[in-house]
Amino acid sequence: MFNYVGNIHLHSTYSDGFATLKEIARTARKENLDFIIVTDHFNLAGLPEQGYYGKMLLLVGMEVNDEKNHYLALDISEVVANDEAQTVIDKVNMQKGIGIIAHPFEKGSPLYENYKTYEWNEWTVKDFQGIEVWNFLSQYKDEITGILKGIYLLFFPHSALKGPYQETLDKLDSYQKQGIKVFAFGGSDAHGIKVKLGPLLLFTISPYDLCFRCINTHVICEKELSGKVDTDKDVIYQALRAGRFWIGYDYFKNSKGFQFYIKSPGKRWLMGEDLPLQQNLFAEVRTPYKALVRLIRDGEIYKESKGTIHQFTIHKKGVYRIEAYHKRFFGYRLWIFSNPIWVI
Numbered sequence: 001m002f003n004y005v006g007n008i009h010l011h012s013t014y015s016d017g018f019a020t021l022k023e024i025a026r027t028a029r030k031e032n033l034d035f036i037i038v039t040d041h042f043n044l045a046g047l048p049e050q051g052y053y054g055k056m057l058l059l060v061g062m063e064v065n066d067e068k069n070h071y072l073a074l075d076i077s078e079v080v081a082n083d084e085a086q087t088v089i090d091k092v093n094m095q096k097g098i099g100i101i102a103h104p105f106e107k108g109s110p111l112y113e114n115y116k117t118y119e120w121n122e123w124t125v126k127d128f129q130g131i132e133v134w135n136f137l138s139q140y141k142d143e144i145t146g147i148l149k150g151i152y153l154l155f156f157p158h159s160a161l162k163g164p165y166q167e168t169l170d171k172l173d174s175y176q177k178q179g180i181k182v183f184a185f186g187g188s189d190a191h192g193i194k195v196k197l198g199p200l201l202l203f204t205i206s207p208y209d210l211c212f213r214c215i216n217t218h219v220i221c222e223k224e225l226s227g228k229v230d231t232d233k234d235v236i237y238q239a240l241r242a243g244r245f246w247i248g249y250d251y252f253k254n255s256k257g258f259q260f261y262i263k264s265p266g267k268r269w270l271m272g273e274d275l276p277l278q279q280n281l282f283a284e285v286r287t288p289y290k291a292l293v294r295l296i297r298d299g300e301i302y303k304e305s306k307g308t309i310h311q312f313t314i315h316k317k318g319v320y321r322i323e324a325y326h327k328r329f330f331g332y333r334l335w336i337f338s339n340p341i342w343v344i
Ligand SMILES: [Zn+2]
Pocket: 063, 065, 070, 102, 103, 118
């Protein structure tokens, strides 16, 4: 298995982002990402530019949306027009794409169009592949509760990005507990929005370089990337489709090297997989730095461990995922959010 790190959900000048694909790719290379997936609103105009920029693979999907119900569509080749939520989902499935419900819950900010939000409000839908549980721009915006807080966040952006909202996790857990393979995605929603305050002050909201160090997607691939766009694209999408990935908030500590699997004496199961309950099952977790690791079962904290190697016995059915926290000042900060393994 081969691990790669990427960043998902980006906007370029093909919609409302402030940088071109070339510029975004250059930044991603500098930040040592292996791949990025750009998802401009309403179009796939970037597709001809999909490919390698140095060793960094730029992939192009899109975001289908009206005002509410934003849906990320990856690995598609035809534009999906906005429509009823279920129709959009079905159309992405018809192209065998990967569809993700984006930023499903938002609080809004008084400084952004008087609490305007872009949440998902069609929960009767089915057959989507993922929920974006952690979104940089959306959660950053939600924390701008006033002018002073807005200024504070320019200097301390991470305080707005402490982890997924409980409402979002409840939704994710409700699907996963039914055995439905809906996976947790992390997105940047980077736009690199440049805002001018007076003649001298220019600042950027959701800058690409910062986003590329925060909510990253680490995929576990069956094949090594070869440098050929068409095969490598499938290798990465395969891992995403299978749920073989985790979200790493890599800014303070890089989560590269994280491992989570369930093993019996003769076999191992990875994130996204399921196995029948049997004797002698262990969940094993390795974190590249010391961490507080929580084994979550059916959405509830089940067991905890501190250190770098963590082992938990498993003797109950359930859906198991990992939340790892690293120390930060006097407390702990969410660092790694894994996809689950089902024991059925
Ligand atoms: Zn959106």
